[in-house]
Structure formats: structure tokens, C-alpha cells
Amino acid sequence: MLSLFRSLALLVAALAAIARAVHPVEVRGQDFVDTVTNKRLMIIGVDYQPGGQAGYKPDSKQDALSNGTVCLRDAALLQRLGVNTIRVYNVDPSINHDDCASIFNAVGIYMIIDVNSPLEGESLNRASPSSSYNSAYLTRIFGIVENFKGYPNTLAFFAANEVMNDVGTSKENPPYIRAVQRDLKNYIAKHSTRTIPVGYSAADVRPILEDTWAYFQCAIDGKDDDPTRSDFFGLNSYSWCGGDATYQSAGYDILAAMFSNSTIPVFFSEYGCNKPEGVARVFNEVAALYGKNMTALSGGLVYEYSQEESDFGLATINENTTVSLKKDFDNLQSQYNKLDIKLIQSTNAAATQAKPPKCEESLISDSGFSKNFTIPSPPDGADDLVKNGIKNPTQGKLVEVKQTNVPMAAYGSTGVQIQNLAIKPLQNDESNTPGGETTSPSGTASPSPSPSKKGAAGRAGVGIWGVTVAVLAVVLATL
Secondary structure (H helix, E strand, O other), X not given: OHHHHHHHHHHHHHHHHHHOOOOOEEEEOOEEEEOOOOOEOOEEEEEOOOOHHHHOEHHHOEOOOOOHHHHHHHHHHHHHHOOOXXXXXXXXXXXXXXXXXXXXXXXOOEEEEEOOOOOOOOOOOOOOHHHHOOHHHHHHHHHHHHHHOOOOOEEEEEEEEOOOOOOHXXXXXXXXXXXXXXXXXXXXXXXXXXXXXXXXXXXXXXXXXXXXXXXXXXXXXXXXXXXXXXXXXXXXXXXXXXOOOOOOOOOHHHHHHHHOOOXXXXXXXXXXXXXXXXXXXXXXXXXXXXXHHHOOEEEEEXXXXXXXXXXXXXXXXXXXXXXXXXXXXXXXHHHHXXXXXXXXXXXXXXXXXXXXXXXXXXXXXXXXOOOOOOOOOOOOOHHHHHHHOOOOOOOOOOOOOOOOEOOOOEEOOOOOEOOOOEOOOOOOOOOOOOOOOOOOOOOOOOOOOXXXXXXXXXXXXXXXXXXXXXXXXHHHHHO
């Protein structure tokens, strides 16, 4: 009988692993906060877009979250790395993303989703925002909301990314970005069972950076519930370059002072300078970003997971779908392992929520940035889309994660294969945290496998379903 109870306990644990979900997160003042534990979520993340922009292929129904086996591989490595959030830039609203979203959910990793893409008509045109702001564009971005609103690990949506990349583009575009934020937030309020934050990802253009932040965090007429206002502010920052950089030389002290009185969460939506070229990044900025001097910020996302032409990758994805980690991965993991997670989760979680500043021209300097707070009205047809929803949306939901073992090989930075690579579904609705482990095995081998090498690809693992079946067999055998 004792054996029976043990077997049943194992069965319950196995089944629970496929049903768990991370807790939804909401914005409270400067912080992202877990709605159940009330702990602060500090973003420890990586930007995730395997294949880069070329990996977004709506004609063939492919994007970064369309292949569950690929996501299983990458989730296993990212879980070991210690991240709790990924940012995904280009997704197709008509594709089913259930497998990938569920896998990342199982390992405690949130997703921040960009609603735009590089294709024509799927983002604001910084050269002519009025011409690109139309009902067809809104239908596209509302489709992203429909697709991802059902996943509890959807942390937030980026309404736009680096639309202002110089002083010239900061004159006409800001009101249109606030209009897109308004439309997204109104659609979410009407068609989602929970609030999902919406914000902007800004380029680190110092002449206009402070004005950009001031413009998007202020409230028109001083109303806290102004839907055009950003719920959070992301910054793509690459000022910390090389192992000799410091808190002061990288200008982190300036950023910390700038954002110290922010009334919304601020985080690095991209960081990780790759200069000098050809040298592995040491990521000593991690200690500063999560240290006591930058508690006003909510962490950041390292650019980027996969090696692309821009040479920012933590891992190289080989042609046969195997993966080879770079030294950058090891160095970042080492830095993450040094973080004081309890301190990070507790910082500012109960901070007083300051009232946002009222939008007025005096908030903006004379940098040339827009002082126009008259937000464009929704285009023709937009009100009907918000009221009644888009037609025939693809709506995602969590599904059972039936496999945990990764079927293709992965190699450490020295070329040694990583053994028994698998995801580890978390219990108690946890988010992932650095685990103090080292992913790259010790020893030496060839620098990387040949792209044509089959390796362990195609060798299926047992997975959660296999474990469940095995436990059932044990239970039946004891009856």
C-alpha cells in the first residue's frame, strides 16, 4: 500500500508539471509585481529571435515561436542560463504558438512580445507615421493581442521599437506611438480577462532620451488612467563596452539618476555591447544593473540569444539544428549566478506609487523633441475593431508539455556535448532564477560541430508523457 501511495504521488507530481503556469504580472509604480506573491519581478532576460529578421516568414507560417522542438531546445538552455524573460520581436498573429508558449511557461520564463514586424504595413513608418497608422495596421497588432493574451507568461507588449532614432524623427512620431498604445490598451481592456502592460522600447539617443521618457510616462490632463501613457519604458543601451568599463564611464550613473523618480518601470530592452570586436563579452555590467545603485530600474534583456550577422549571439545555431554555446554564454551565466535573488525580488515591491506628472510642454527640453500632446484620433474602422474584436482571431492557450528531453545535441563553448539536456518544469507557479550551475561541460573538443553533422538530432527523449505512462504502469502493477 505504501508503494501505491508513493506511485500515486509521483503521478500527481508528473501531471502537475504539465498544468502549472507562472503568475501573471502587473505594474505597480516603478515595479513589475507578481500578482500572487507580491514579489517584485526583476527582469533577468535575453532577446530571442533565432534567424533574426530572416527567421520571420509569414508566407510559410514560420516565426521564432512556431516550432515547439526548437523552443524546447532553447528553453532548456535559457533555463540553465537563469533567465526569467525573453523578448520576441517578430511574430505572426495567424500562427498557433501554443507549444512554444507552454514550454517557456513550464520553465518559468515570461515573454515580452513586440506587436510589429519589419514587413511593410506591419509597423509605424517613422518617415510617415500618419500614412501607416490605419485600420489594417491595427487589425494586425490586435491579432497579436488575441494570439498571446491567453498565455499567463505573456508579460507585456511593445507597441513600438526605436521609431525615434535621431532628433529629426522625434518631431512627428511621438503622438502616433501614444495613439498605438491607447488603441492596444483599449483593445486589451475590452477583450482580455486581465490587464497586460503596453510600453515603448527606445533607442539610447542621448540628446532626446530624457525627453522620450518624460513624454511617454506623463499623463494627459494628469489622469492616472490615461490610456495613451506608457505602462513601462524600455531602453536599448549599449554604452557599457569592454571589461574596463565602469559604472561612471558607461554613464550608468546618469541613467540611474534620470530614472530614479520614474513613475513607471524602466528596464534595458537590449544591452550587451560587443566592442571590442572578436572578444567574448564579460558582462560585468550585470553586477551594476542589478546592484544597489540601480534599484530604480527593473533589470534588462541581453542582446541576443542566437548568433546572427551583427555578432551579438550567446549561442550559434547550426544548420542541423544543434547548438554550440559561445564563451559569452558562460560569462553571462557566471554573472547571473552572483546575483542576490532575494534582494532583487524584494527591492521596491511595496514602494509608494508616485502620481505621474501632467503632460505639458515644460516637461520637454529644447532638444527638438515633440511637445505636441494632442494624440491622433483612431483611424476609420478602429472603433468597431475595439468594440467587436477582429474577425477570426487565432487565440492561444496553454497545452500539455509532453516532452522534456531535448532531441538534438547541444555543445558547450569548448565543443564538448552537453549531456542529458532537458527542461525542468517548475512547481508552485515559479518564475525561473539563476541556479548556480555551469552549462558548458569541462574538457576540450573540436571548437564546434560541422554544420552537416547529424549529432544527436532526431533522438527523441522520454518526456513528461513518457514519465506519466511509466508511473501509470507502476500504479497498475501494484493493484
